[in-house]
Amino acid sequence: MDRSVKVALFGVGAVSSMIAKALLQKKGVEIVSAIDMADDKVGRDLGDVLGLSYKLGLKMVKDVREAFLGVKPDIVIHATSSSLEHVYPQISACLREGVNVISTCEELAYPYHKNRAIAEELDKIAKQYGVSVLATGINPGFLMDTLPITMTGPCLEVKRIKVTRMMNSGKRRIPYQKKIGMGLTEEEFKEKIDRKEITGHVGLDVSIAMIADSLRWRLDDIVMLPPKPVIASRTIQTNYTTIEKGSVAGLKSAAYGVKGGEKVIELEFISHTEVEEEYDLTEIEGLPNLKVKIEGGIHGDIGTTAMIINSIPKVMNAPPGLHTMKDMPIPSATTAEINRYIKS
């Protein structure tokens, strides 16, 4: 493509602000409009909303039609909600305007498990309007689905897959520390679990469904365990708060897929202040057995930002329809001007 890729932002929260700032550093791509429903954002300059020291000359708007009036974007970067039902009208509105979509919506990363009807409808609309839609991120999107699926490529047999993400939460951004309940008493943590204010890692079921369908495994069940608090063995100060000994230092989130009475896919997410070694580990029991370790792990915010941006050309090059990572070309970085990766 011999001109810059035109990107619209749909939802400008914590994650999409990071994506927007990273896009501003990239060449061959420009942000042409920004949408958010929040009253405290609409009408303001995007630069202000991102906390930049300069204006971007882009007034934030509330509505897709309004956003696309002046300049039709090539692609929307959508980041509003984890819920497929919630994002469905937003994304279908973009598709109906003939614009491609990349979303951070966890449930959309593999929607056939949660709501096949919505998935099929989105696929139909995308095909009708000749555009593509994909949801991705570091997870769902990479660590617990794309990478373990890829690692089964050199396997003649696969009996069991386990993925473990081990992360020291004390090093992460404050909203994240808050989200996983750090510093709460065990009682407070459990109340927040009951009120679904703490959800643990969203999308483990989505990744399990993607792996299973990729391997053509018919699972009897996908079980999501409620997040368990990890209790601090000593008092520690993070950039967010003081974690008193005996209070919540973080959590463990786990889910598994069952086939023939056996746990054949196990995903475990462990994030607390006392994690000493950070890593992402994929273990495959099969022929051969494989143990693949990302030493130090992948930083979630950077990883998600990169997966979204690097997917821009892949989505624009894809045939029309709803895509998932399991059927997309292998991931890769966009280190040059982004438009150079797009077939004209």
Place this chain on the structure above:
Amino acid sequence: MDRSVKVALFGVGAVSSMIAKALLQKKGVEIVSAIDMADDKVGRDLGDVLGLSYKLGLKMVKDVREAFLGVKPDIVIHATSSSLEHVYPQISACLREGVNVISTCEELAYPYHKNRAIAEELDKIAKQYGVSVLATGINPGFLMDTLPITMTGPCLEVKRIKVTRMMNSGKRRIPYQKKIGMGLTEEEFKEKIDRKEITGHVGLDVSIAMIADSLRWRLDDIVMLPPKPVIASRTIQTNYTTIEKGSVAGLKSAAYGVKGGEKVIELEFISHTEVEEEYDLTEIEGLPNLKVKIEGGIHGDIGTTAMIINSIPKVMNAPPGLHTMKDMPIPSATTAEINRYIKS
């Protein structure tokens, strides 16, 4: 697909014999013919040639036309040579019969570097006859190209990529040990290098070109270093031979890609009897830095066999043309009947 996939073998040597035996264990796939030019194979039953204790009722033939006379295969598994020029007439003959091809040919894994004209011709023929062709294996095909490219997916910047394959050659099959010169004197090793009887790891340049093109890096040069012997510090007995102290225990093969005067892609293959820890390691210098280690490494023969077999549905599902791993859907295992992975 509601019937078995029909496979023809083209070339029945060491690697394709392993593939054939693995295929015989798989469901939803059948071998319908076998081609080899060697006089000591033509006319014999494939079961005999594979060293099985039973006949397969398949007489080996010398020629594509003859092989496809009775039953037209869906796909040919081709394993005859590392050389693109050598395999070109063989593969184009299959394509012209309207049959898909998966090849182990290292140079075909990314042919644009070595001989763009042949690559474009194969692409044209494949499209003309509505079929697909792909070359893959554990390497080129996975460890030093597909996997490192995939690992750049969560990276915002990539400055440098290094991949190291560390393998204890004493544990591998005898032809492999012989091929890398184990047990020779240093003098004999050097003579065999000069006569190109020892080539080191074939295809490092192919993997470098695939990585560079995937990232849109314009390399100034790809440098293949001549294989260096590793000298045994002690006498050791392998299943192949006795390696005397002071003789060749194995080799180091390396290659690198240069951009702006810097080595931006480095591939290193180290295989000798004194390797204590086996692994495959991808290191990315970028944002973030990544270190991905396959502990114990992936067994080359099993990995290649699996990559070839698992690519059958991917190639059959692909649009017509010449494909390379960098643009194929992510790898994945075929654990169920192979025909179930093929879109009808």
